[in-house]
Amino acid sequence: MGTGLGVGAKSATHRPMTQRAKHPAIAALTRPLVGHLGLAELSVLALIGLFLALIGAFDSDQIDLDRRLAYWIFVLVAGGACGGAIEPWLERWPLLANRPWLRAPVLVLAMAAPSTVIVMFTAVALYSGHASFKSLVRLYPQVTIICIPLVAMAWTARRALRPATPAPTPPEAAPPPLLREKLPPRLARARLLAVQAEDHYLRVHTDAGDALLLMRFADALQALEAMDGLQTHRSWWVARSAVEEALWRRGRGDLVLVGGLTAPVSRGYAAAVRAIDWA
The missing domain is CATH 2.40.50.1020 (LytTr DNA-binding domain)
Known part of the structure; x- marks a missing residue:
């Protein structure tokens, strides 16, 4: 012996x-933080918020830049986090599990609801606005439209950094x-x-x-x-x-x-x- x-x-x-180990930077970017959402997707959302703040999207150019930056970056990252938390829950539904083309619009509609609440109360906190149910109803379609490219960009970033793994042997x-x-x-x-x-x-x-x-x-x-x-x-x-x-x-x-x-x-x-x- x-x-x-x-x-x-x-x-x-x-x-x-x-x-084969991932490069440490890629591993850090792709590590899930909220649901499937990692630092890469959240960073993309923050950059989009920065861009919207700089161009003064949706008439926000009437507000000073500091509050504009805080508003857009926060609502996009927080709204994206809502989507990241909702997505794993949707994947447990048999109808949506293997149908990303159907899961994506459902995710957009679902994440737009809490995102609308976040948008309204962030605006109230930063701009001394007024919160009401009518404001929520009016904001929801606008937030839904914004969520569509956000989901597309987040999924694109995820696909780029997390290529589909081959079926295990x-x-x-x-x-x-x-x-x-x-x-x-x-x-x-x-x-x-x-x-x-x-x-x-x-x-x-x-x-x-x-x-x-x-x-x-x-x-x-x-x-x-x-x-x-x-x-x-x-x-x-x-x-x-x-x-x-x-x-x-x-x-x-x-x-x-x-x-x-x-x-x-x-x-x-x-x-x-x-x-x-x-x-």
């Missing part, structure tokens, strides 16, 4: 388990050839969950059952090099996609796998296991 420990130390870190199911040729056909076709060393034997766990093979654990680790998995213990290797839950206690742990199987995590491998990107 001495050789197995040496190979295992390599196996715990030499696995294709991490995706199915997890590597079958055991590697070295193990597969020793397994009965039913298990050779099954999904590999874990490999466990038992003295001079190897217990191969699959979702169709397990089998005991005469093989060194070190040889098995070498065969598993190309698999998406990790060594968690001197006598355990686990497929990453098989892990459902990680339980920790006093520097050690257990990984609960598909089907209820539990694989131990020893102190020597705990740090490497904790650092894994499970996505």
Whole structure:
């Protein structure tokens, strides 16, 4: 088992388990803050507010620039935040979930309602105006018109910075050839969950059952090099996609796998296991 420990130390870190990391600036811009809305979309809204303030849109040029800037930037960012909070809720509706062409106009109409309230009370606070139900009714169509390009621009910014991710590839199911040729056909076709060393034997766990093979654990680790998995213990290797839950206690742990199987995590491998990107 001495050789197995040496190979295992390599196996715990030499696995294709991490995706290519985003540039920190892109990660910060695309990190959701309100619903799906991230800093990128909110920044776009703030810039639009700056532009509307500078040109004095909707006769706002009659007001001093400071209050104009505060008004337009605040109402656009706050209104966009309302849309960001509403959008995930709309996506839970079966009718809208996979129909962005239908979800977009519904989102515009829905976000315009709280945005109208924000516009009216911001105007009251900055310009000493008067709030009334008639004002809300009069403002709602205007705010709705403004929300249309806002949603389009926010979605365009999101698409540019968060390109559609390809469909995830199915997890590597079958055991590697070295193990597969020793397994009965039913298990050779099954999904590999874990490999466990038992003295001079190897217990191969699959979702169709397990089998005991005469093989060194070190040889098995070498065969598993190309698999998406990790060594968690001197006598355990686990497929990453098989892990459902990680339980920790006093520097050690257990990984609960598909089907209820539990694989131990020893102190020597705990740090490497904790650092894994499970996505």
